[in-house]
Amino acid sequence: QNSMALAAAAERVAAEFEYSAQDVNRGVQEFMREMDEGLGKQGATMSQIPTYVTAVPNGTEKGLYMAVDLGGTNFRVCSIQLHGNSTFSLTQSKVKIPQELMVAKTSKELFAFLAKQIETFLKTHHNDHYVNHVEKRRRKGSLFEGTHDEEVFHLGFTFSFPVQQSGINKGTLIRWTKGFDIKDTIGKDVCALLQKEIDALDLPVKVAALVNDTVGTLMARSYTSPGKTGTLLGAIFGTGTNGAYVEKLARVTKLKKVGAGKQDVDDSTGEMIINTEWGSFDNHLSVLPNTPYDKSLDAESNNPGIQMFEKRVSGMFLGEILRRALVGLIKDPSVPLFSDEHSNQNDVHSTTNIHDNSPLWSQWALDTSFLSIASADNTAGLKNTRQTLDSDYGVSAPSAEDAEAVRLIASAVGKRAARLSAVAIAAVILSTGKLQHPTDIATTNNATLEVNEDEVVDVGVDGSLVEFYPNFEEFIREALREVEGIGKEGERRVRIGIAKDGSGVGAALIALVADRAM
Numbered sequence: 476q477n478s479m480a481l482a483a484a485a486e487r488v489a490a491e492f493e494y495s496a497q498d499v500n501r502g503v504q505e506f507m508r509e510m511d512e513g514l515g516k517q518g519a520t521m522s523q524i525p526t527y528v529t530a531v532p533n534g535t536e537k538g539l540y541m542a543v544d545l546g547g548t549n550f551r552v553c554s555i556q557l558h559g560n561s562t563f564s565l566t567q568s569k570v571k572i573p574q575e576l577m578v579a580k581t582s583k584e585l586f587a588f589l590a591k592q593i594e595t596f597l598k599t600h601h602n603d604h605y606v607n608h609v610e611k612r613r614r615k616g617s618l619f620e621g622t623h624d625e626e627v628f629h630l631g632f633t634f635s636f637p638v639q640q641s642g643i644n645k646g647t648l649i650r651w652t653k654g655f656d657i658k659d660t661i662g663k664d665v666c667a668l669l670q671k672e673i674d675a676l677d678l679p680v681k682v683a684a685l686v687n688d689t690v691g692t693l694m695a696r697s698y699t700s701p702g703k704t705g706t707l708l709g710a711i712f713g714t715g716t717n718g719a720y721v722e723k724l725a726r727v728t729k730l731k732k733v734g735a736g737k738q739d740v741d742d743s744t745g746e747m748i749i750n751t752e753w754g755s756f757d758n759h760l761s762v763l764p765n766t767p768y769d770k771s772l773d774a775e776s777n778n779p780g781i782q783m784f785e786k787r788v789s790g791m792f793l794g795e796i797l798r799r800a801l802v803g804l805i806k807d808p809s810v811p812l813f814s815d816e817h818s819n820q821n822d823v824h825s826t827t828n829i830h831d832n833s834p835l836w837s838q839w840a841l842d843t844s845f846l847s848i849a850s851a852d853n854t855a856g857l858k859n860t861r862q863t864l865d866s867d868y869g870v871s872a873p874s875a876e877d878a879e880a881v882r883l884i885a886s887a888v889g890k891r892a893a894r895l896s897a898v899a900i901a902a903v904i905l906s907t908g909k910l911q912h913p914t915d916i917a918t919t920n921n922a923t924l925e926v927n928e929d930e931v932v933d934v935g936v937d938g939s940l941v942e943f944y945p946n947f948e949e950f951i952r953e954a955l956r957e958v959e960g961i962g963k964e965g966e967r968r969v970r971i972g973i974a975k976d977g978s979g980v981g982a983a984l985i986a987l988v989a990d991r992a993m
């Protein structure tokens with residue numbers, strides 16, 4: 476009797492997370508509308524930021540490039556040798572940013588430190604290159620006169636803070652986040668700041684590109700993907716979610732309005748990569764699902780009304796959605812979730828097996844990796860889920876019925892996230908018309924028939940959620956098949972592959988294409 480009440484309650488909650496085929500299609504339509512809107516004006520819900528990167532690699536690119544990544548606690552320096560056959564070798568070093576530099580008085584203190592790390596890296600890993608450069612410079616007496624261009628490392632600078640970009644290696648800092656606070660940097664071009672300190676050390680390095688990590692993911696995938704068609708979309712499903720895709724330059728009508736001069740835009744390919752910033756898709760909630768758990772999560776977050784898509788899709792939030800759903804059941808006296816079997820009292824609430832200091836009681840304390848554990852659990856009596864609840868979440872001796880209820884709801888939250896992810900992917904595929912090209916859809920009923928290489932639409936993905944949540948890709952595919960204009964035939968042409976290391980090889984590739992466009 477008790478266990479039936481629990482199962483029924485869990486099914487009721489899981490049903491709140493259903494996102495139907497009709498919902499998916501409405502979502503796709505609205506997503507396409509917001510993509511268009513963002514291409515036309517600044518300040519739209521979806522930012523659709525022009526990146527000034529106008530080509531994706533096809534795997535044949537060669538050369539030695541550098542990349543640096545300033546994104547939070549660490550500064551990463553690497554060099555990447557592109558072999559020209561979709562493979563590369565990467566050498567890297569990593570150093571923690573000293574706390575006092577994160578809040579330094581002047582930008583110079585921080586950027587001089589970064590340049591110093593680049594110098595150390597060069598001396599350690601590319602000493603020949605470095606010595607050659609210094610020697611030549613000494614003979615000619617000037618930095619660039621004696622240096623052939625091929626001796627200068629082109630560097631991609633991944634800078635994961637809000638910037639207003641106005642050229643491929645030009646962008647001013649809007650504000651610091653993640654614990655950084657150097658007043659003097661706001662409004663300055665961060666590439667120029669880094670270049671100045673590199674030059675002060677006479678290093679053979681040119682900051683060739685300012686890189687967003689999502690764009691890096693797209694580039695890394697395009698270089699390493701098996702086909703030669705080029706990747707359409709790079710998408711991240713990790714702590715946050717975002718996507719960058721290849722757009723027709725002519726459709727980026729707001730370019731004129733963002734202060735980009737003609738010299739800043741390379742129009743030779745007729746394309747430009749757009750950083751969608753889709754985490755803020757549908758902030759006004761016209762199509763996104765909005766359960767009581769989504770509502771309270773948002774209301775009690777530090778940025779209510781913002782990043783509404785991200786709050787339903789990404790790793791930072793899914794655990795918290797599940798936690799709120801579980802707490803809702805725990806607090807319901809008619810539902811015997813985690814109730815003490817050894818007690819016969821009727822008041823379930825007072826006889827729970829949850830410790831007072833259980834993470835289930837505190838905001839953000841349920842990690843999204845738990846959704847993966849529960850959803851994947853096929854052990855007898857859901858032993859894995861029960862053990863994790865016991866060891867990590869302060870629930871002593873949960874029953875198999877408890878674990879089943881948790882698994883049902885966790886799976887519903889995860890599946891909804893995947894179906895919402897499909898909305899974004901489908902909208903990009905449809906709005907770029909990629910399924911119409913290059914050959915018109917050669918429909919076939921033969922499900923086993925191989926898709927022609929030139930009919931493939933390639934999508935690169937990265938992030939723990941898509942990598943580790945069980946069947947995330949399969950749930951995305953299921954939803955893609957339900958989308959009008961994609962269907963079974965279209966879905967088979969979509970190739971989804973993991974793209975690793977966007978801020979390393981991806982950034983190097985952006986430095987490479989930037990160099991070619993100049």
Ligand code: ADP
Nearest residue numbers: 713714715790791843844847938939940943944
């Ligand atoms: P980032 O996006 O910060 O570069 P990740 O791609 O590793 O890093 O994403 C981290 C996020 O993924 C965190 O929110 C974490 O809760 C979640 N996560 C970590 N492991 C898993 C897992 N096994 N299944 C689902 N989500 C996970």
